[in-house]
Amino acid sequence: MTSVSIVKEFTWSMAHMLANHIGKCKNIHGHTYKMQIEIARKGGGVLNKPGQTDDGMVLEFEELKTIINTNTVEALDHAFLYWVNSTDELEHEIASLLKKHGRKVVDINYRPTAENLALDYLDKINNDLAAFKVEVVELVLWESPTSYARVLNR
Numbered sequence: 507m508t509s510v511s512i513v514k515e516f517t518w519s520m521a522h523m524l525a526n527h528i529g530k531c532k533n534i535h536g537h538t539y540k541m542q543i544e545i546a547r548k549g550g551g552v553l554n555k556p557g558q559t560d561d562g563m564v565l566e567f568e569e570l571k572t573i574i575n576t577n578t579v580e581a582l583d584h585a586f587l588y589w590v591n592s593t594d595e596l597e598h599e600i601a602s603l604l605k606k607h608g609r610k611v612v613d614i615n616y617r618p619t620a621e622n623l624a625l626d627y628l629d630k631i632n633n634d635l636a637a638f639k640v641e642v643v644e645l646v647l648w649e650s651p652t653s654y655a656r657v658l659n660r
């Protein structure tokens with residue numbers, strides 16, 4: 507079966523810590539995350555809009571870039587990811603201190619592993635794209651140049 511999709515990459519920096527991790531990931535540290543999202547039209551194919559700017563496209567790259575940057579990347583870039591149900595008291599103290607000083611903190615209700623983040627972003631981005639009748643069929647979240655989590659929605 508033939509299918510057509512588009513893929514776009516985004517990068518940002520973010521800090522986190524992993525409560526209950528037996529290794530070094532229990533320490534506060536950061537990553538330059540790279541996210542690759544593959545988008546397809548619901549029902550497949552491309553737009554058939556002769557004479558229009560997006561004729562023959564799944565979705566305009568520029569439009570996709572604006573939506574993801576505005577709703578996702580800008581909200582996360584240079585933030586500390588704060589797991590509000592963390593079992594590590596230090597994480598609550600760090601988040602509290604950062605908030606007290608007006609620094610960027612993003613509250614989440616799950617342990618901030620690459621896998622959980624990828625699942626969360628797939629959901630969030632699909633909500634943001636629903637009005638365009640497209641969906642994310644694959645999301646890859648790189649946490650380092652050699653490690654990534656991947657979620658499929660096919």
Ligand SMILES: [Zn+2]
Pocket residue numbers: 522531535536537
């Ligand atoms: Zn990490």
